[in-house]
Every structure is written in structure tokens, then in C-alpha cells.
Amino acid sequence: VNFFGLGVxxxxxxxxxxxxxxxxxxxxELHRLLNLPIIWWLMVALVGLTTLVITQTRFGRHAVxxxxxxxxxxxxxxxxxxxxxxxxAFMGVCAGLAGVLYAGGSELVGPGDTSGLMFPAITAVxxxxxxxxxxxxxxxxxxxxxxxxxxxxxALVTLGLSPSWQTFAQGALLxxxxxxxxxxxxxxRR
Amino acid sequence: xNTPQLRRLxxxxxxxxxxxxxxxxxxxxxxxxxxxxxxxxRFLTLDNLTAFGVSVSVxxxxxxxxxxxxxxxxxxxxxxxxxxxxxxxxxxxMHHGLPAVTAGLxxxxxxxxxxxxxxxxxxxxxxxxxxxxxxxxxxxxxxxxILLGNSSQVDFIPELYNFTNYTWLGVPVLxxxxxxxxxxxxxxxxxxxxxxxxxxxxxxxxxAHRAGIHVSRLWFGLFLMTALFACIGGxxxxxxxxxxxxxxxxxxxxxxxxxxLLGGYSLTRGGVGNVLGAVAGVLALQLVGNLLDIRxxxxxxxxxxTGVVVIAAVYADGLRGGERFA
Numbered sequence: 001v002n003f004f005g006l007g008v009x010x011x012x013x014x015x016x017x018x019x020x021x022x023x024x025x026x027x028x029e030l031h032r033l034l035n036l037p038i039i040w041w042l043m044v045a046l047v048g049l050t051t052l053v054i055t056q057t058r059f060g061r062h063a064v065x066x067x068x069x070x071x072x073x074x075x076x077x078x079x080x081x082x083x084x085x086x087x088x089a090f091m092g093v094c095a096g097l098a099g100v101l102y103a104g105g106s107e108l109v110g111p112g113d114t115s116g117l118m119f120p121a122i123t124a125v126x127x128x129x130x131x132x133x134x135x136x137x138x139x140x141x142x143x144x145x146x147x148x149x150x151x152x153x154x155a156l157v158t159l160g161l162s163p164s165w166q167t168f169a170q171g172a173l174l175x176x177x178x179x180x181x182x183x184x185x186x187x188x189r190r
Numbered sequence: 191x192n193t194p195q196l197r198r199l200x201x202x203x204x205x206x207x208x209x210x211x212x213x214x215x216x217x218x219x220x221x222x223x224x225x226x227x228x229x230x231x232r233f234l235t236l237d238n239l240t241a242f243g244v245s246v247s248v249x250x251x252x253x254x255x256x257x258x259x260x261x262x263x264x265x266x267x268x269x270x271x272x273x274x275x276x277x278x279x280x281x282x283x284m285h286h287g288l289p290a291v292t293a294g295l296x297x298x299x300x301x302x303x304x305x306x307x308x309x310x311x312x313x314x315x316x317x318x319x320x321x322x323x324x325x326x327x328x329x330x331x332x333x334x335x336i337l338l339g340n341s342s343q344v345d346f347i348p349e350l351y352n353f354t355n356y357t358w359l360g361v362p363v364l365x366x367x368x369x370x371x372x373x374x375x376x377x378x379x380x381x382x383x384x385x386x387x388x389x390x391x392x393x394x395x396x397x398a399h400r401a402g403i404h405v406s407r408l409w410f411g412l413f414l415m416t417a418l419f420a421c422i423g424g425x426x427x428x429x430x431x432x433x434x435x436x437x438x439x440x441x442x443x444x445x446x447x448x449x450x451l452l453g454g455y456s457l458t459r460g461g462v463g464n465v466l467g468a469v470a471g472v473l474a475l476q477l478v479g480n481l482l483d484i485r486x487x488x489x490x491x492x493x494x495x496t497g498v499v500v501i502a503a504v505y506a507d508g509l510r511g512g513e514r515f516a
Contacts, residue, residue, distance in 0.1 A: 122321065164335035171328025175311055178325060182316035 044143075046094075051139045063087060123170065124149050126177040149173075210454035210506070214470040221477045229484045236360045238480070243362035244355060244430065246476045248273070248423040249446055250469055251368045254375050255419030257450045257468035259412045261379065263392040263460030266416040267323040268308060269423075269446060271330035273439030276301050276424030278337040281434035290347055298421050304330065305417025309410040320457075327443065338436050350429030364426070369469070376465040388412070392460020448496045449475040451503035458507070475499060 054060035065073040066083045074080055128138075128145035152173070156165050226234040252269055259266055276297050283293035308326055312319040356363045379385035390398040391405045399405045428434055451457065452474070453467030479492050 122324075126321075162336065164332050164339075166332070167335060168329050168332025171325045171330070171332060173325070175317070175322050175325030175329065178317040178322040179311040179315040182312075182318060182322075186316045 046097075047139055047143060054139065059083075059086070123174045123177050126174075126181050210452065211464070211467045211470060214453060214467065214474055218470060218474050218477065221474060221481070225477070225481045225484075228481065232484050233481060238484070240357055240360050240362060242476070242480050243365040244357075246473065247354075247362065247365045247368050248426050248430075249442065249476060250365070250472050251371065251426070252416075252419055252423045252442070253446045253450050253468045253472045254368075254372050254465055255416045256446050257453070257455050257463060257465055258375060258379065258388065259416045260450065260455040260457070261392050261460055261463055262388040262408060262412045263395060264312075264409050264412040264416070265319045265323065265457060266308060266413060267320065267443045267447070268304070268326040268330055269416055269420040270439045270441060270443035271327045271334065272301060272304060272417055272420035273424040273427065273442055274334045274434075274436065275304070275330045275337075275439075276421040277428050277434040277438050278334045278436075280425050280428050282337055284347065290350065294425055297425060298418065301417045301421030301424075302414055305414040306410075308417065309413035312413065313406045313409045331440065335436050338434065347429060347432070350425075351432060354426050354429035372465050372469050379465070389461050392462075394461070444496055444500070445475065446472065448500045448503065451507065452499055456507045456510075457504065462510075 054064065062073070062078045063083050063086075065076065066078055066080055070080055073083075124142060124145040127148065128141040130142075152169055153166050156169060222234060232238060252273070256266065256269060279300050280293055280297040283296055284290065288296070304326070308319075308323055311317045311322045311326075354364050379388060387398070387403045387408055390401065390403055391408050395405050424439065427438060431438075447457075449471030450463070450468040451471075453463065453469075453471030455463030455468065475496070478495060482492055482495075
């Protein structure tokens with residue numbers, strides 16, 4: 001079982017996009033013009049840049065190879081240690097940036113504020129076609145996945161359900177997304 | 191990378207790593223001595239140890255199931271929320287005036303249903319159990335909130351309270367019973383055909399399949415079992431506290447999985463670890479928590495300790511020959 005690999009990049013990267021959308025929305029209500037574009041464009045730029053790095057540079061392709069088939073990648077002379085260390089470091093950078101943006105977007109920051117972000121992040125990433133097996137997926141799709149996910153709370157409120165249903169929906173959606181991922185991978189193996 | 195490498199275990203540090211149970215028992219002994227020095231007259235007293243035995247009962251009980259699951263290669267993170275969920279279901283059913291036995295059976299039925307959903311997602315669809323049960327953990331937490339609203343159900347059941355808190359000469363009866371369960375599970379895993387099949391499926395699922403073991407059915411059964419144990423744990427909590435709160439069982443999954451990893455089970459491969467290690471691991475970590483509580487150390491430090499324990503245990507597993515990431 002080799003999860004992550006390339007999968008790692010978008011994982012917390014999803015956290016980045018989720019937070020950007022959220023705090024963007026937050027600011028949207030306060031300052032209509034100035035802050036929304038800046039933070040939003042920052043997100044788009046980061047997604048675009050990372051997509052370029054993954055598809056166009058040697059390092060990016062090494063990361064995809066290491067995610068798709070670690071043994072083969074190792075035999076091709078790709079250092080798994082180096083690729084994975086770099087991936088983890090990149091995740092840390094993204095999460096740190098997201099933390100700064102989040103702190104900037106809200107007045108008060110408490111220790112439990114971001115604990116709920118992991119689920120939408122992983123769910124969005126898997127819904128967007130990334131596989132827990134690694135080596136698959138196209139980053140810009142994550143934007144669409146996040147957009148889709150962020151409509152769910154609104155939809156639930158519109159339907160007149162209590163906020164507790166949001167927690168339920170998040171978890172159920174994550175389980176379903178992983179089930180779909182497993183089904184997809186099992187079919188791909190046949 | 192993917193083939194587990196069996197390294198030669200030699201030297202003092204490796205020998206320590208090689209026998210998690212021994213180091214844990216030493217650790218528990220050291221903790222008792224250190225504790226009696228740090229909090230004289232409050233830690234190593236009959237009162238405190240009795241209260242500790244009562245409070246540690248449910249985590250040990252669930253750790254038995256979680257460990258057996260890991261042995262067979264099944265990870266179920268939803269056990270923590272499952273405890274809260276079953277407690278909520280039980281409290282709501284009791285509140286509507288059902289007799290305790292009927293309510294208990296219905297609750298267990300619900301729990302098995304959740305276990306079946308977990309099993310379907312992970313075994314039939316082939317989802318990654320670590321992430322899928324993370325999803326059902328959240329979903330169950332949501333269901334608990336929906337069931338309870340913002341209030342907590344209070345239903346005092348005298349029989350259950352007396353049974354779960356009963357002590358005989360300072361020895362908590364429930365804790366003793368759970369140790370008996372642990373011993374029975376350990377015996378069953380060693381001496382019955384089913385137990386050997388669990389070990390085999392965890393050690394190498396493909397080889398077990400070729401040897402004619404119905405691996406997916408076995409895994410499904412293990413999901414049902416962890417759900418069942420967590421469910422019973424929730425009912426025991428109701429008996430002990432008399433209330434079902436939405437926060438019951440939150441974070442319990444880490445408090446169970448961290449010590450059993452320390453006790454010699456592995457997240458990345460099945461077939462290793464034994465029930466005694468799980469029990470000793472839970473006791474050790476809960477003793478640390480108890481000591482910190484007595485010394486009035488912030489609960490956040492306990493989170494940090496739990497996290498460090500998980501990382502150390504995973505690292506030790508790598509040294510013992512578990513799968514290494516890079």
C-alpha cells in the first residue's frame with residue numbers, strides 16, 4: 001500500500017484552496033473590491049504554478065512517477081526519499097501559507113479553527129480525480145471540486161437542515177469519495 | 191521499497207524495539223514509581239487506582255477489538271465516534287421509555303449496521319480503510335449531534351450504574367471482566383481456526399486467499415466486530431456516567447490506536463502484535479494521562495504526548511521490519 005506519492009501534493013494543497021475560498025468569501029462581505037481579488041488570484045496563481053511544475057519540469061514528472069509506481073520509479077534511478085521529502089516540504093509551505101491567509105482573513109484565531117478543514121480538503125482532492133494510490137490527477141480540477149464542495153453547506157441550509165447535518169454530509173461524502181476511488185482503482189487493475 | 195525488509199535485530203536499542211510488550215511492562219512499572227514520587231499520597235492510592243481501573247475499562251475493551259482488527263489488517267478509525275453514537279442512540283431509546291434490554295439490543299443492532307456500512311465501503315468497494323473510516327468518523331459525529339441536539343440526555347439507570355462502577359475490595363469488577371475478555375480473545379486468536387485465519391489474512395492477504403481463506407468475508411467480520419465492541423463501550427459509558435453528551439468518545443480513536451501501536455501492532459501490515467501488548471499499551475498511556483491530571487497539567491499536553499507516541503510507535507514498527515515509506 002503506497003498512498004500519497006504525488007497524491008501528497010494536492011492533499012494539503014486542497015486545504016490551501018479551501019481556505020482561500022472561505023476567507024475570500026469572508027472578506028467578500030467586508031471589503032467587496034480589494035481583498036477578494038487578491039486572495040483569490042493568489043490561489044489561482046499557486047494552482048497554475050504548481051500545475052506547470054508538475055507537468056513541465058523534471059521534478060514534477062519524477063513525483064508523478066514515484067506516485068504511480070514507486071518500484072519502477074526507483075529502478076529508473078529516481079530517489080524516492082528526495083521526491084517525498086520535497087513533497088512533504090511543499091505541503092508544509094502550502095499549509096503555512098494557508099494558515100497565514102486564514103489568520104489574515106479572520107479577526108480571531110483559535111486552536112480549533114482549522115481542525116475541520118482536513119475533511120473538505122481530502123474529499124475535494126479525491127472527488128477531483130486524484131487517487132489515494134498516487135500518480136493520477138490534474139490539479140486545476142481541484143478548483144472545481146472545491147467549488148462543488150463549498151456549495152454543500154449552502155444547499156443544506158436552503159433545505160432547512162440543522163448544521164449538524166453538515167458534519168454528517170462531510171463525513172459521508174468523504175467515505176463515498178474513497179469508496180469510489182477504491183472502485184475505480186479496482187476496475188483499473190482488471 | 192514495498193517488500194518488508196527483515197533487518198537483523200541486534201544491539202541494545204534494537205532488542206528494546208523488538209519486544210514492545212517487555213518495554214511496556216517496564217514502562218508501566220517505572221510510571222508507577224515515578225508517579226508515586228511526583229504526586230505522593232495521591233497517585234499510588236487505592237482510591238486513585240480504583241477510579242483509574244473504572245475509567246480505563248472502556249478504552250481497554252475497545253483496544254482489544256481494534257488490535258484484533260489490526261491483526262487481520264483492518265483499520266477502523268470510526269470507533270471513537272461509534273462510542274458517542276451508540277451512547278446517544280441508547281440514551282434516546284431509553285428516554286422514549288423502552289426497557290433497557292430492548293434499547294441495548296436495538297443499539298447493538300444499529301452499531302452492527304454502521305459496521306456493515308464500513309465493511310461494504312472498504313471490503314466490497316475496496317476503499318482505503320484509513321480514509322474511509324475517517325469519513326464515517328465524521329459522519330457518525332454528525333449523527334450524534336443530530337440525535338442529541340445541543341442538550342445532553344440524562345437517563346440514570348441504577349442497575350447499569352451499579353454494575354459498571356461496582357468494586358470488590360477495591361478491585362473494579364468491570365475491569366476484571368474486561369481482562370477476562372482480553373484473555374479469551376488472545377486464546378481464541380492463538381488456538382482456534384478462525385484466529386489463525388485472522389493472523390494469516392493480516393500477514394499476507396494474497397497468500398491467505400490462495401490458501402482458501404475467504405479473506406473479504408473475514409475482513410467484513412472484523413469491521414462488524416470493532417463496531418460491536420465500540421457499541422458496547424458506548425453503553426458502558428452511559429452506565430458509568432448516566433449521561434450521553436455529544437463530546438463523548440471524541441478523540442477516543444487516537445487514545446486507543448496510539449497505545450496499541452506502541453504495544454506492537456502495525457498500521458502498515460497485519461499479522462503482528464498480541465492482545466497483552468494492547469492492554470499494556472492502553473494502561474501505560476492512560477497512566478500518564480492520570481498522572482498529568484493529578485499534577486493539573488493542561489489536557490493539550492496529553493494530545494502532544496499521544497501524537498509523539500504514535501510517531502514513535504510507527505518508527506519502531508519500521509525498525510521491526512514494517513513497511514518503510516521511503
